[in-house]
Amino acid sequence: MSSNETDLRDEKPQFVLPLVVRIERDAPPSRTDALETAARAVLEILTDDRSLGEGEWAQAMTDWQDARIRKVVRRARGAEWRRAGALPGITVDGLEAEVRVFPPVPLDGWPKELAKLQVSGTDLDDPAAPGPVPDGAVVLWINPELDMSAGKAMAQAGHGAQLLWWAMGDADRKAWHEAGFPLAVRTAPAEEWPALTASGLPLVRDAGFTEIAPGPTVVAEGSDRFAPGLRLPRP
Template identity: 80%
Template structure:
C-alpha cells in the first residue's frame, strides 16, 4: 500500500480532477523552548490520527464533508510554526491540540482548500522548523506503532512532520476496525525512528504501508519517506 500526495505518473489520476484540499498542522516553537525533533514528529502523527478518529470528522459531524473532500483527492498536509501571540491566535480556531510526551504541541485543523487558508494560519511561516534531539530516542515503547524514516533522506523537521502524518494516516486506513479501536483507546502510541539501510530495504519490500512523496518540496518526486509498522508481526489487521 502506498499513497499520499504522491507525484502523478504517466496515467491520469482521478484524484487530480477533484478540488484539492490541505490539512493544516501548526507546531508551537517558542524561541527559548523549542520542542525535541522526535517528540514533534510523533506528536504530528498523533494529531493526524486524532482528527481522523474525531466524532466531528465522521458521519454527520461538522468536519465530515471537509475530511471526505480532502481524502478523496491527494492527502496533502502542510506544517507551519507559531509562537507567542501567533500560537494563541491559532488555538482560537476550531481544531485539536495534541501534546507529546516531551511537551511538544501540535494543533491540527480541519482541511481547507489549497487557496483558502484562514488568515490566522496563512500568515504563519513554513520555514524555520529545523529541530534537534537533545539525546538519541530510546527503545520503541511496547505497543507503539513505528513510523520508520528513510535513512538516506535529509528533510527539515516540518517536512518530516508532514511525512509522519502521512504514514500514520496510511496505517489507520490499513487497520481493521478492531485494531483501530485498540490503538485509539491506548492513546495512539507512536514511535518515529530512522531505519538503518538494511532494515529500510526490508521494510520497503515488506508490503507495509509506504509513503511516496510528490516531490513538491525538498526531495525528489516518488521518494519513499516513511514505512508504517504496527504489531509484533508487522501490520495487524
C-alpha cells in the same frame, strides 16, 4: 494506487490538512517528539466525532481524502499560537511538543491566521538519540537516506500514521484508538530500509513538490499489540 486513480485524485478540488507546531524561541520541542505528536494529531482528527458521519468537519475531511492527501506544517509562537488556538481544531500534547491540527481547507483558501504563519524555520534537533521503541508502540520508519526539515518530516510521519490506520482492521483500530495511539518515529536502520520498502507495509511516497525528490519517505509498521499482521518478519 494506479496512475489512473492518481490522475483522478489530481483532477478533484485540492485540500490541505493544516498542522501548526508551537516553537517558542527559548523552549523548542525535540525533533522526535514533534514528529510523534504530529502523527498522533493526524489520527486524532481522523477519529474525532466532528470528522465522522454528520459531523461539522465531515465534508471537509471527505473532500480532502478524495483528492491528493496533502498536509502542511507551519510554526507559531506567542500571540501567533494563541490566535491559531482560537480557530476550530485539536491541540495534541507530546512530552514537550504542542501541535494543533485543523480541519482541511482549500489549497488556496487558508484562514488568514494560519496563512501568515511560516513554513520555514521548523528545524528542530534531538538533544539525545531517541531511546528504544516503547513496548507495544507501532513504528513509523523514516527513510535513512533523506535530509528533511522537521516540518517536512512531521507531515510525512502524519501520512504514515494515516496509511497505517487505513490498513488496520476494525479491532486493531479500536484497540489503538482506546490506548491513545501509542507510536514511535525512528530513522530506519540503513540495512533494513530496502526490506521495509519491499515488504508491502504501508508506504509513503512523496510527490516531490518540496525539499526532496519524489520517492519513499516513511514505512509504517504495526506492533505485537496493534496490527501484528502488519510487521516485517525478522529473525
